Amino acid sequence: MSELDGERVSFGYEDVPPEEKAARVGAVFSSVATKYDVMNDAMSGGMHRLWKDRFVRRVKPQPGEAILDMAGGTGDIAFRMAERGAEVTVADINQDMLDVGIERAIERGLTGLAWSCQNAEELGYPRAMFDAYTIAFGIRNVTRIDRALAEAHRVLKYGGRFYCLEFSTTEWPGFKEAYDLYSHHLVPQIGKAIAGDADSYRYLIESIRRFPPMPEFEGMIRDAGFAQTRVEPIMGGLVAIHSGWKV
Template sequence: MSDQVSFGYEDIAPEDKTARVGGVFSSVASKYDIMNDAMSGGLHRLWKDQFVRRVKPQPGEAVLDMAGGTGDIAFRMAAKGAEVVVADINQDMLDVGIERAMERGLSEGAGGLSWSCQNAEQLSYPDRQFDAYTIAFGIRNVTHIDRALAEAHRVLKFGGRFYCLEFSTMTWPGMKQAYDSYSHKLVPQIGKAVAGDENSYRYLIESIRRFPPMPEFEKLIRDAGFARTRVEPIMGGLVAIHSGWKI
């Protein structure tokens, strides 16, 4: 089974995962932000605010926001003066982000934002291009996480920083069981009611369960060449901010 990768609770051929994940996000793109509010009770906004505070984007810095699709992280960083490339493998997600930017009065390429369709495992950028690389709620959907991390390391300048916000494994006693029950039973039903798509949200919850625990994922970041790695659990590990530096 070593030549297979996870798609939720399924094990499938690696060449099939990219297409199937693409189908999921094309299906949910138009309702993605509404569903984030519905699933988290709006908490995802606070998590993203905290994430950007940790990244500390600076005026004029070049930041690659991978899997940035709808622009939630990028808008926050661009407001700090950073020059942000919003990259995503899924054009439907990028289209939603571009539309949201236009609603804010930002034409494409304006306001420190640009948009690019990119595969996290094979970026088109040259070595040492960016001051920071961010990815929020996207790394678990990558087919080969180690390749994506290696690419993140490659495109960062020396002294550049990597930040990842992702769902993780809750460690609070008693809360883990309650959250597991909520996520497996209710989230797909919310997806059905709000986005008209139960199966895609079932996959997204299952993908969280298959994602490596915090110490294991931190090791993958170190193995990619990053130093001074750190993990910051939020809400007992419901989500976590992982970081590392290219030095």
């Protein structure tokens, strides 16, 4: 279905044509790329580092495994997996984010990582190429999530595993209301102070609110062909690790 057919997708709290969302998401990440990691620390109080450590422990990267880290941007997940001996390809649709990741890898003396500008909905890789596919805090920014999941399934080998780390909606009473106030009112101001960009961080918070609830997203993963799907909520579902296997 084309824009002329009236298809609309979410961009934060707005519904926009798919082509417009792709361009606007690209502008968001180009704007915040150089301050992305500093902002992650500021917004989460450093907790994103613990979430990412936990995520990589679940992935269990092995020496010599071929892993595609989609929306890998600045390299946080890829660096952790490469340190465990995995052969990691970092893919992202935004070259500005990749450039920051490449610079960070050089600073750390990390070699052997592959970097590639890729659209999660149309990957330029052959079928059954990777042992694992990871995506952290990226899938909610994809224009058509179902297509990205189908592509993840396609490029995985049989027996390959899919892991996604993403924000969701916490189910802890009281904390949910406090987090809503913090995220909607304070995060954009933090973004303005640190990154000089309140609007991009307002979108990022809104995109979390529009993302499917944990059971619904797990269903989408199953619909893409994955088996043995699992959801692991963190902080009552503020963040969740989703997983599945290609069998």
